Amino acid sequence: MKLTVLVPASLVTETDDARTATAKVGQVARAAAIFRCENVVVYDDGKEHEDDGDLIAQVLRYAATPPYLRKTVFDRRDELRYVGVLPPLGTPLHSVTAGSDSEGFEPEYREGVVTKVGTDGRVWVNCGTQHPVALRVPDEGIREGERVTLRISSREPLRAQVAEQPPYGGYEVERAPLDDWLDAHEGVVVCASRRGKVVEDGDLRADNLAIVFGAPQRGVGEILRERDVSVEFDSVVNTLPNQGVETVRTEEAVLATLALANKANR
Structure with missing residues (x-):
């Protein structure tokens, strides 16, 4: 399964500071890596959120880059002040073996x-x-x-x-308007929403699956209406029915939904 996660630039607007915002993005990064996402798209949902979108994209890219390459790839920039709070992704390309001899050396x-x-x-x-x-x-x-x-x-x-067939190393990061990206996508598109129908395995079963998430205070539907944009989804699903809290955070919804998608495609 080729898997893409789409989150809004307003993902971190309700956080109090850049440190908390970075930690929040780190949870999305970790969930994406656990379930072998190929792409994470930060979609634009208003000019007032452009700076937040820049922070999200940079932190996601930093998290997906192996630690031994970060000084080469990234210079000092404001968006990366608090990357020390990021959880390690621990993908095969982030953790390398230590060997010295050709005899008995694992690739x-x-x-x-x-x-x-x-x-x-x-x-x-x-x-x-x-x-x-x-x-x-x-x-x-x-x-x-x-x-x-x-x-x-x-x-x-x-x-x-x-390497011709390298192990999973992480995801790519894109910035794009939601409608433009979905117009170019060839696959199944699912919207995660508490107002959707209770999810079934068939809703998430696809060779090329994209899942769109909203922000905690604004669902995908509200974001689209505010921008006067019309998007058709293959399904709108509630992946956390009977939730016991008033609001499910986006990073929590990402983890729960990707777990269900992983199960549906086994």
Whole structure:
């Protein structure tokens, strides 16, 4: 299953400070990684929320980047002041093995950034090792600054190649208007809402599934009405019927809904 989560830029507007907002986004990041989301889309829901959307997108990208690459990929920026409160994602590309000998060495996968492209098909990749890894690649389309996943089969001597089937490493992050993104989406689109029908497995069963969430104080329907935008969903479902609290936070709804989608697609 290809899975996409869509959350509004107003996700963090009710938080008191940037530290709390960062922690809130970290919970969305963690849920997305647990259930192997490929994409997290931060959709625009008003110009007054643009700065919040920037914070959400940057924090999501930071959380999805392996710790050994963060200094390379991110410079100092205001949105990342409180990333120390983020929970670790712990994906296979975030946790690397420590081996030194070719004998008995389990293949190690690392995400890296291409720092140099030679004219002879050789590229240099910074993947958090002491020195950039030099290797030849058959695809001449690899560009400087591109992120690739390496399969390291030996440390001494160093042997590495671009991984053909890398393990799950996290999600990509996009910013987009909701209606534009959904118009281009080829798959099933589900809206999570407390006003929807009680969810069934069939509502979430799809090869390419996108799930749209609202903010705690405004559901998806309200957001669309405020922007005078019309979107058709394949289904509108309540994934937390008989809730025992007045308001379910978006990050809580994301975790609960993705758990149900995971079950439905087993």
